[in-house]
Amino acid sequence: MATDNNVILEIIDLSVSTEGNQILSGLNLIIKKGETHAIMGPNGSGKSTLAKTVAGHPDYLITSGKIKFLDKDLTLMSVNERSNLGLFLGFQYPIEIPGLSNTAFLKAAINAQRKFFDLKDIPANEFLLELKSKADQLGLDQSFLSRGVNEGFSGGEKKRNEIMQMLMLNPKLSILDETDSGLDIDSMKIVAQGVNSSRSENSSTIIITHYERLLNYLVPDYVHVFSDGRIIKTGDLELANELEKKGYEWLTQEK
Amino acid sequence: MVNSRKIKSLFDDSQLDVNLSLSSELPDWFQDFKQDSLDRFMQHNIPSVTDSEWEYTKIDSLLELLFNRETLENSNSKELSDNDIESDKDAICIHFHNGQYSTSSDLPDHIKIFSKSDDKEIFRKLFKSDTDQQTSFLSDMNSIIFSDTLFIRTLQNQKVDTEIHIINHSHHDAIIAPRLHIHVAENSALKVFEHVKSSTKSLISHLMTIFCETGSNLEFYKLIEQQKDTHILSKHTAQIAENSKVNFFSWDYGGKTSATNTLAELDGKESEFNYSALFTPSDDDHSGNKLRVEHKANKTKSRIKVRGVLNDHSKGVFFGKIKVKENVLGTSALMENKNLLISDDATISTTPILEIYNDDTECSHSATSGSIDEEKLFYIQSRGISELDAKQYLIGSFIKELINEITNIKIKTLLQNNFKYIENQS
Numbered sequence: 001m002a003t004d005n006n007v008i009l010e011i012i013d014l015s016v017s018t019e020g021n022q023i024l025s026g027l028n029l030i031i032k033k034g035e036t037h038a039i040m041g042p043n044g045s046g047k048s049t050l051a052k053t054v055a056g057h058p059d060y061l062i063t064s065g066k067i068k069f070l071d072k073d074l075t076l077m078s079v080n081e082r083s084n085l086g087l088f089l090g091f092q093y094p095i096e097i098p099g100l101s102n103t104a105f106l107k108a109a110i111n112a113q114r115k116f117f118d119l120k121d122i123p124a125n126e127f128l129l130e131l132k133s134k135a136d137q138l139g140l141d142q143s144f145l146s147r148g149v150n151e152g153f154s155g156g157e158k159k160r161n162e163i164m165q166m167l168m169l170n171p172k173l174s175i176l177d178e179t180d181s182g183l184d185i186d187s188m189k190i191v192a193q194g195v196n197s198s199r200s201e202n203s204s205t206i207i208i209t210h211y212e213r214l215l216n217y218l219v220p221d222y223v224h225v226f227s228d229g230r231i232i233k234t235g236d237l238e239l240a241n242e243l244e245k246k247g248y249e250w251l252t253q254e255k
Numbered sequence: 256m257v258n259s260r261k262i263k264s265l266f267d268d269s270q271l272d273v274n275l276s277l278s279s280e281l282p283d284w285f286q287d288f289k290q291d292s293l294d295r296f297m298q299h300n301i302p303s304v305t306d307s308e309w310e311y312t313k314i315d316s317l318l319e320l321l322f323n324r325e326t327l328e329n330s331n332s333k334e335l336s337d338n339d340i341e342s343d344k345d346a347i348c349i350h351f352h353n354g355q356y357s358t359s360s361d362l363p364d365h366i367k368i369f370s371k372s373d374d375k376e377i378f379r380k381l382f383k384s385d386t387d388q389q390t391s392f393l394s395d396m397n398s399i400i401f402s403d404t405l406f407i408r409t410l411q412n413q414k415v416d417t418e419i420h421i422i423n424h425s426h427h428d429a430i431i432a433p434r435l436h437i438h439v440a441e442n443s444a445l446k447v448f449e450h451v452k453s454s455t456k457s458l459i460s461h462l463m464t465i466f467c468e469t470g471s472n473l474e475f476y477k478l479i480e481q482q483k484d485t486h487i488l489s490k491h492t493a494q495i496a497e498n499s500k501v502n503f504f505s506w507d508y509g510g511k512t513s514a515t516n517t518l519a520e521l522d523g524k525e526s527e528f529n530y531s532a533l534f535t536p537s538d539d540d541h542s543g544n545k546l547r548v549e550h551k552a553n554k555t556k557s558r559i560k561v562r563g564v565l566n567d568h569s570k571g572v573f574f575g576k577i578k579v580k581e582n583v584l585g586t587s588a589l590m591e592n593k594n595l596l597i598s599d600d601a602t603i604s605t606t607p608i609l610e611i612y613n614d615d616t617e618c619s620h621s622a623t624s625g626s627i628d629e630e631k632l633f634y635i636q637s638r639g640i641s642e643l644d645a646k647q648y649l650i651g652s653f654i655k656e657l658i659n660e661i662t663n664i665k666i667k668t669l670l671q672n673n674f675k676y677i678e679n680q681s
Contacts, residue, residue: 099652112638
């Protein structure tokens with residue numbers, strides 16, 4: 001395939017197994033600059049596996065195929081290098097790390113990224129101003145910044161915290177794994193606004209979700225339906241609306 | 256019994272003579288005290304690795320060092336390099352080099368140094384009362400080796416705001432025995448920070464006794480920084496009277512051997528003992544932490560928190576026992592030991608024991624040991640932080656919980672600075 005400068009992520013014939021079970025089987029997906037893709041599909045179809053594999057989780061073993069990020073072979077990179085290059089994974093279940101404050105964590109993350117590009121550490125004031133404004137944007141009280149990472153946060157607060165991290169790190173590709181699960185309507189709006197504010201012609205987003213509701217706010221360019229570790233149908237928001245009404249069965253049987 | 260030989264059987268008489276290396280200027284009673292200690296020491300059984308206290312310890316190499324002539328000669332060196340001098344204008348700094356007092360400045364009345372003191376009689380009483388109470392292997396070992404003693408004794412109602420900062424250095428290949436006695440008089444208060452810095456291949460036998468009279472308060476912090484191939488054996492005892500409180504914090508970086516034995520007796524009603532300890536061994540270090548708390552009076556309270564972070568092939572032991580006597584009512588005791596194994600080859604053995612002889616008590620104990628949480632590690636790395644740094648942050652977060660409980664801001668900052676992954680909180 002000819003190199004296309006607009007391609008951010010290129011997944012070719014990817015098969016992945018975890019704990020001896022084959023989850024992804026021959027998946028193909030191309031994400032271009034500025035695009036938003038939604039991935040839907042029944043439980044166990046491989047959506048989260050895709051997210052974790054791309055991010056480099058050690059439990060997921062690539063048995064065949066390729067993943068290229070910004071035309072580089074992603075599978076050769078460490079988890080942190082992938083992030084430094086501009087990949088962001090919004091966790092389905094964000095991890096609590098008591099004893100490491102949100103602020104210290106994010107500052108270390110940003111400085112790791114800057115170091116990767118041979119830049120000096122971010123000035124403390126600049127960082128704090130930026131952080132406070134992002135926290136405001138997501139309706140997170142300042143007190144969250146000094147608390148341990150996700151420590152004692154509610155489900156909705158954890159998800160907002162993920163989006164805050166995303167906004168601070170300014171990634172080229174964000175994979176949001178069920179960021180809408182466990183959110184009430186108000187939180188979902190705030191999160192959607194946060195994601196929308198980060199969208200630009202230079203950044204791309206993959207949204208993994210079970211529900212069309214978030215997609216109505218975000219309006220993806222493509223909606224893919226996963227089944228048995230590969231894409232069985234691709235459409236647009238209409239497809240998501242149809243899935244909401246009919247469920248996945250009509251598609252998986254049609255296959 | 257596999258190993259019940261007396262220590263005496265390891266040495267011949269000619270070896271024993273020189274080891275007391277006493278100066279003729281010292282009073283007779285001191286020489287007698289030393290000789291008695293030596294005699295008692297020789298009668299102890301050679302410790303067995305099957306004792307919880309000595310589990311994993313390399314006792315043989317340790318005892319060999321103890322009566323090695325060369326080592327003893329090195330121990331007489333008194334030079335102190337500028338690097339070793341710690342100064343703090345807000346504290347009274349007391350340096351000991353190879354166990355001998357090596358600061359020339361004047362000390363306030365509540366601090367007495369055996370070698371400098373004109374009135375050696377007070378030390379005679381001190382040593383005698385110690386010997387009456389306890390003659391353990393560790394305390395006798397200290398009694399044989401020690402050459403100087405620090406005695407801190409407050410006056411009634413004296414609240415000493417100025418912290419006492421003790422620095423204990425050892426020369427390489429030296430054997431030293433720091434000895435510290437703290438007596439906090441009625442309704443008085445004291446803050447002490449002890450920094451033990453050892454050079455390679457030294458052996459330190461450390462003894463500390465704490466006596467708190469009614470209504471007194473002691474904050475004690477101990478930081479042990481060891482070079483590789485060093486052994487440090489510490490014995491702490493605390494007797495705590497009515498309405499008194501002792502807060503004890505220690506952080507041991509580990510050496511070839513590090514064995515700490517602490518005994519706290521809550522003698523008076525409503526007395527309190529809080530003990531927090533961190534041990535962070537690496538390489539093939541051994542770190543043993545033995546602790547016993549005895550609740551002997553009503554409404555006494557103890558709180559034990561011990562955490563280990565074990566790297567490489569290191570081995571750690573925690574053995575904690577809280578005893579509440581019959582007829583002692585309304586006590587509260589908590590004992591917690593958590594360990595983080597950051598290498599697959601590190602080992603920990605943990606035994607928390609509660610020995611409770613009546614029902615009117617609130618007790619809890621827990622012990623957990625685990626490796627670094629892979630999901631936490633992945634999460635941190637996924638934000639661009641290297642695996643090495645991510646691990647350090649996780650270790651920092653594990654340690655920080657104990658550090659955060661320190662109320663003394665200065666000490667807290669000092670300890671935080673020792674480990675850069677613990678963020679300073681302003």
